[in-house]
Amino acid sequence: MIVELGHYALVLALILALAGGTLPFWGALRGDERLMTIASTTSIAQFVFVAMSFGALTYAYVVSDFSVQNVVENSHTLKPLLYKISGVWGNHEGSMLLWALILVLFGGLVALFSDNLPLKLKALVLAVQSWISAAFLLFILVASNPFLRLNPAPFQGRDLNPVLQDVGLAIHPPLLYLGYVGCSISFAFAIAALIDGRIDAAWARWVRPWTLAAWCFLTLGIAMGSYWAYYELGWGGWWFWDPVENASFMPWLAATALLHSAIVMEKREALKIWTILLAILTFSLSLLGTFLVRSGVLTSVHAFATDPTRGIFILCILCVFIGGAFSLFAARAGTLSQGGLFAPISREGALVLNNLLLTAACATVLVGTLYPLALEAITGEKISVGAPFFDMTFGPMMVPLLIAVPFGPMLAWKRGDIVAAGQRLLFAFGAAMAVMIVGLALMGTPSALALFGVALAVWLMVGALSEIAFRIKLGRASLAESWRRGAGLPRSAWGTMVAHFGVGVTVLGVIGATAWQSETIASLKPGQSMTIDGRTLTMDGFVPISGGTFTGTGVRFSVREGGNLVAVLEPEKRIYTVQNMPTTESAIKTFGFSQLYVSVGDIAADGSTVVRVYWKTLVALIWLGSLIMTAGGVLSLSDRRLRVGAPKPARRSLAIPAE
Amino acid sequence: MTRKQRRLTLISLAGIVLASAVGLVLFALSDGITFFTSPSDVLANRPSPEQRVRLGGLVEVGSVVKEADGLVRFAVTDGKSSLQARYVGIVPDLFREGQGVVAEGKVDANGVFIADTVLAKHDETYMPKEVVEALKQSGEWRPEDGAAPQAGNP
Known part of the structure; x- marks a missing residue:
């Protein structure tokens, strides 16, 4: 009964989405206020009904209702409660329902928290949002309905894919979707602005918090996915340039560009058309990602089932929204008021450079992701584009960007002074050079490239700190005065500093884990040892384990450093009994920011086991840096000017000094 | 700088970035694929x-x-x-x-x-x-x- 209610709620949500997409839209075009105000109600109601529907499916999972096909295929009574719940989106149908839930959640939030928006803009934004939810709700109901019943109901389910039975499934998809789907709001704002034909600094100020929030979630989601793949897959890799990873990385790059261009638009009323284009592009890349991941054109852990009708359906949604948005853009962009031009050496100029490099880098990732698909479709030749391609393209695009990052906040709006900015960054430059020179002296020229990367990371981190040090006159005024100035700085300035610092931290982690990791493989029997990077691992023996739907063996290692026991690690070999599927659970111990990573192969009859050990230098910084970036985003989001609805914000922002 | 010069600077900067991206992609496609x-x-x-x-x-x-x-x-x-x-x-x-x-x-x-x-x-x-x-x-x-x-x- 509850399952039917969930199904019914989904149908109601679709009808509401159709109503919310048409009536307010019509009202906005005719200037009918009564029709426009419907938008908020329908958006909130859509959220309520999709949430009910999602709740119903979750209920079916929690009570293991095996009359529902989706539950049978992905659940099991012995599965721990956490995986029963996260299993709701551990399959195609459920994950699409989560997608829709987050889509209507954002619509509902706009309806609730955007009282300062002009009625017409709000109605249009929510109408566009409703079109998107209508399309996806229709897709769920027609092509991937999670509420299909099964008769007769089996006594037991087939269990969730063991790889997905991890706490990562509870965290990664919701975060990623909050980011991915959150980009729909800036898209809806862009389309609304194009229809409305008006766009100004206030528009950028309304869009920015939504973009920033989505960006924060996307950053966390990608970082979490990366860490999950790192510890779960047992290969010790944290980024594979897998098309599915790229599918989430491209919207991130575009959203990062959008965040920066929206600042220019807000402060200087320039780059308007470009910002609109980026907003459309970002969500288009999210949709493309959904298509790549969910349609089954790619095979990966993320592609749950390959059903051609679903692929075609998503492709249609993709074409309608991307095609429609770009046609609208082509038709209307010319009618929007142009923004002002500015000197190349200025804050605006630096942000344009940021945008150019980010979008170009995003384009190289797009080519690398789609080229194999296009080539196969056209010539039938099959290739795989992997890390070498992206190292050659994405890497070089990032270097000038990262070098430029510390300059950006140092330059004034309108007309900047690059020499003065350089002088203020002298300390950061000196620090980077010192690291490079000391490193070269210690490690020699073979590490030159890696040391350049470290120097770049130092440049980014010290450069970010220098900016704040300069703005609060650290060392040039009394500490009390610096403190007072620091407290007076807008939070967005602190946010910028923190986020840019985080980029440096991530770069350092990437370089460390790439250049200085070591790896050893050995076949050990209990009692035997191996060494890696000055640490000795001794295999102590085997421990039987069991839990949920698996049984298996833990292999216990003690790690000694100079004779002292520093860690006990227990990687596992598990067998998930329902699907008779083996998995490997690696064991990780963090030393400082570096990690010791152990995974084991099959255990032979005589007890000998292949053991693969990695020493991952500074690897934890990759994710720590992402967390710091996110913290910067959150700090920026808490800025007063975004929280307080300014009645006439367009011009007031100029009062904030550029430095 | 005049308006025209500013626009020109912007366009040439974009041109340089785009050209290098295209160059890198073409180079990598001949070498970095499997x-x-x-x-x-x-x-x-x-x-x-x-x-x-x-x-x-x-x-x-x-x-x-x-x-x-x-x-x-x-x-x-x-x-x-x-x-x-x-x-x-x-x-x-x-x-x-x-x-x-x-x-x-x-x-x-x-x-x-x-x-x-x-x-x-x-x-x-x-x-x-x-x-x-x-x-x-x-x-x-x-x-x-x-x-x-x-x-x-x-």
Whole structure:
């Protein structure tokens, strides 16, 4: 009964989405206020009904209702409660329902928290949002309905894919979707602005918090996915340039560009058309990602089932929204008021450079992701584009960007002074050079490239700190005065500093884990040892384990450093009994920011086991840096000017000094 | 700077960034990609020892030998021909005889495939697409008969 209610709620949500997409839209075009105000109600109601529907499916999972096909295929009574719940989106149908839930959640939030928006803009934004939810709700109901019943109901389910039975499934998809789907709001704002034909600094100020929030979630989601793949897959890799990873990385790059261009638009009323284009592009890349991941054109852990009708359906949604948005853009962009031009050496100029490099880098990732698909479709030749391609393209695009990052906040709006900015960054430059020179002296020229990367990371981190040090006159005024100035700085300035610092931290982690990791493989029997990077691992023996739907063996290692026991690690070999599927659970111990990573192969009859050990230098910084970036985003989001609805914000922002 | 000069600066900057991106992509596409082959392809037309290839097929039944220190020797077959392969490391959990496998690496002078990456399917219902294609090409894939050929225990 509850399952039917969930199904019914989904149908109601679709009808509401159709109503919310048409009536307010019509009202906005005719200037009918009564029709426009419907938008908020329908958006909130859509959220309520999709949430009910999602709740119903979750209920079916929690009570293991095996009359529902989706539950049978992905659940099991012995599965721990956490995986029963996260299993709701551990399959195609459920994950699409989560997608829709987050889509209507954002619509509902706009309806609730955007009282300062002009009625017409709000109605249009929510109408566009409703079109998107209508399309996806229709897709769920027609092509991937999670509420299909099964008769007769089996006594037991087939269990969730063991790889997905991890706490990562509870965290990664919701975060990623909050980011991915959150980009729909800036898209809806862009389309609304194009229809409305008006766009100004206030528009950028309304869009920015939504973009920033989505960006924060996307950053966390990608970082979490990366860490999950790192510890779960047992290969010790944290980024594979897998098309599915790229599918989430491209919207991130575009959203990062959008965040920066929206600042220019807000402060200087320039780059308007470009910002609109980026907003459309970002969500288009999210949709493309959904298509790549969910349609089954790619095979990966993320592609749950390959059903051609679903692929075609998503492709249609993709074409309608991307095609429609770009046609609208082509038709209307010319009618929007142009923004002002500015000197190349200025804050605006630096942000344009940021945008150019980010979008170009995003384009190289797009080519690398789609080229194999296009080539196969056209010539039938099959290739795989992997890390070498992206190292050659994405890497070089990032270097000038990262070098430029510390300059950006140092330059004034309108007309900047690059020499003065350089002088203020002298300390950061000196620090980077010192690291490079000391490193070269210690490690020699073979590490030159890696040391350049470290120097770049130092440049980014010290450069970010220098900016704040300069703005609060650290060392040039009394500490009390610096403190007072620091407290007076807008939070967005602190946010910028923190986020840019985080980029440096991530770069350092990437370089460390790439250049200085070591790896050893050995076949050990209990009692035997191996060494890696000055640490000795001794295999102590085997421990039987069991839990949920698996049984298996833990292999216990003690790690000694100079004779002292520093860690006990227990990687596992598990067998998930329902699907008779083996998995490997690696064991990780963090030393400082570096990690010791152990995974084991099959255990032979005589007890000998292949053991693969990695020493991952500074690897934890990759994710720590992402967390710091996110913290910067959150700090920026808490800025007063975004929280307080300014009645006439367009011009007031100029009062904030550029430095 | 006049308006015109400013616009020109912006456009040339964009031009430079775009041109370098295109250049890098074209360079990388000639060098940084891996071609997909099947055992029959390799035997008919052996790639040079420097060229990275992606080999797809089934792990031949009875071919897997696990030696000390993580060396795994196995053969990849597409039903028509089979190719010897070596890999040092821990093979994926679902690497089994008779199951689909995709290996990346190079073919050495003796015609042995030296894999540096081995991917197997990651659940019971999935067969790597490249493997399906390789089997189709060699005529070993007959969808009309139902399931894919499984030379061994499924």
